[in-house]
Amino acid sequence: MSDSYETKSTGTLRATTSNNTGRYERTGLAELDNVHIPAACFIRSRPESANLPQHWSSQVHPEGQIYFCRQGAPRVVTEAYLHRPETLGKVTRWVQKIEEMLADQHFRMTEQVELFIKIEEDDCAYYFVDHVTHTEFWLEELNTYDLGLPxxxxxxxxxxxxxxxxxxxxxxxxxxxxxxxxxxxxxxxxxxxxxxxxxxxxxxxxxxxxxxxxxxxxxxxxxxxxxxxxxxxxxxxxxxxxxxxxxxxxxxxxxxxxxxxxxxxxxxAPETKHQWVSTLANRVSFNISERYLAQLDDVFVDHLVYSEQWKNLIAGCLKDWRASLHGAFFGLMLHVFLLSLQSCPTLAVTSALLFGASLLGSTLLMHRYGPLEGISATQAMEYLESIQSPTFKFRFVALMFALPDALRLWGMLVFFANGICMTHAYLGTAFAAGISIAALLVIFMFQWTTSERFNNALANLRSFRSQDDTYTSLV
Structure with missing residues (x-):
């Protein structure tokens, strides 16, 4: 059976849902004017139902929207303004048409069933609800796509x-x-x-x-x-x-x-490949982008966003970007000392540019995402939908989030390299080489001891020692 009914005289009847009535999308404007007030006139702030047909009444939603209800089997509700005769005529005609369809299809209606209708020029949209079974239903066979449902x-x-x-x-x-x-x-x-x-x-x-x-x-x-x-x-x-x-x-x-x-x-969801992109992004960003990627994936599981997690994500990112901004500004200030020292101009300019780019990136990201911290879960979902790549998902977004901190770290490395060059100029090659080797050893030990591989190896060693102690005590 089709999803709409057509007649030459009355237009088309189509199925809709209570989430697709355009209730909050109206564009009508009210015109204010002076009104004559009779003497001793006591006006009650509720709609007038006296000029409506029998069994019809008007109601006001707590938000202020007026709607109209007809008692009967089924009850009828509509937001069409029945105080206009032409609108009342359309509503009456469509209600009669739907009641004829109910009779033809032998649908048994009670006063616990409600019919909603929405007048659309010469056409009409409708749905039924049942207050006993708490369901919404229609007169024809449909699928979720026809109704705009997921x-x-x-x-x-x-x-x-x-x-x-x-x-x-x-x-x-x-x-x-x-x-x-x-x-x-x-x-x-x-x-x-x-x-x-x-x-x-x-x-x-x-x-x-x-x-x-x-x-x-x-x-x-x-x-x-x-x-x-x-x-x-x-x-x-x-x-x-x-x-x-x-x-x-x-x-x-x-x-x-x-x-x-x-x-x-x-x-x-189909798996995405392009592992080389992930590897390159992690190397460039010192694995910082991997952390942001995990956070983005966690907040957008199955395209579902929770408001609390979104707020925590943005709040954490803003905190990171402020820290990167302060660090980049401090790094730029260190370049003042290079003006009075014999440094490598190329390295000095490079580190200054990296710190400046980090500072600029932090500022732009805070300006872009600061207002998004308080948006609703639906708005957050729509935003993440718009920035997610079908191929790379959030990989490039995560890299963008990581750039301020990554640029700051690259700036520090170049600044340190400039320091090695100045050490070579003032104290000789041997001393500069010793400082470089010591620094590399410190960096290597830090990376190793804070890595997951080191912790796993340490845990295995403890487990082995525990087993060895048990064996010795048994012997």
Whole structure:
């Protein structure tokens, strides 16, 4: 069956979802004017429903958006402005058309089923929700691509998306149907309580909100008990539940390969080669780019971004770049002493350029990424999507992050080489060679003792000695 119905007189009926109604994309502008106020006129700040057809009423969302509801089986909700006669005529015509389709297809509707319609010139978009099963559904066979929904691994996983869409509808139209049940509110409290425990006992929790944020949600919902029928509370519960089900979809909740920790990848992704690029980047950056690459990969597992981890990543990068800026500035200041000493001009200019490039790179990166520290997880995901290479992933981004510190270290090495040249000029070749060999030995020992290979070798040696001591005591 097709994903739309066409008629010559009324346009096209198409399926949509509660996340794709264009609710926050309107561009209409209000015109202010003076109004005549009758004597002794008491105006209540709520919409007027007297001039609407029978069974229709107007409601106001807690955010201020007016919408209209018709009681019946099914109930109908729409954000089309029914106080305009032409709009009311279109809504009435499309509701009748859909009711005829329901009758033709023998769909049994109750007052717990709601129909949403959106007027689009001569066309109409629609979906149904069921307040009993907490699902969203349509009259024709569709696939997720038709509805602009993400792909799923099974029909069972689609049920999670369907419930997310249902709670999104509840959030958008909370004022008319009597509120959420106490069971739904209590169940949400239990979910958030588990999330708090998970955040307290694990650094890789898959819940998208921090312990403090979850505690805020719990406090909010506990204060709402006893007011579950109020539309404002209904809106709150709907919004939080929709976020929970969105996270359940992303973590493969209830599926064979569910995500049990934030850093666990559960989606197939082809491996990238080009090992020579990684090797070259690590050599040039003293392996600093490898650290940033690991951090970027960790914050973007399966293209999923958690707000807390993103903030920690950017905060850590900004701290590193400030340290590189200060180090590069200090290195530049050291060149003042070279003016009065017999140094190698080429090396002096090279080290100064490297320090200057490090200082400039740090400044530009802080200017670029400082404002990104406070963006939302969705915005962070979209940004990382835009800068990730299909072939090299985050390899070049990591190298860019590492450049300020790498340039500073290269500047220090060239500055040290200039110092060796000055030692040769003032104290002779033998002394300069001795200083160079000693420095190389110190660098080698530092690299070796701080390397993973050295630590593994030391651990193996301790294990061997422990076994030898055990053997000697037995003898």
């Amino acid at each position: 792909p799923v691994v099974s029909l069972q996983q689609f049920s999670i998306i369907s419930e997310e869409l249902y709670w999104s509808h509840v959030e958008h139209f909370p004022m008319h149907f009597g509120g959420v049940s106490t069971e739904s509110l209590d169940s949400l409290l239990c979910v958030l309580t588990h999330a708090i425990c998970d955040q307290m006992t694990s650094k890789v929790s898959t819940f998208p909100y921090s312990k403090q944020e979850c505690e805020g949600f719990v406090s909010l919902l506990k204060n709402s008990r006893g007011h579950a029928t109020d539309g404002n509370i209904t809106c709150v519960v709907g919004r939080i539940w929709s976020l929970v089900f969105r996270n359940r979809y992303l973590t493969q909740y209830g599926q064979e390969n569910s995500r049990l920790s934030r850093d666990q990848s559960v989606l197939y």
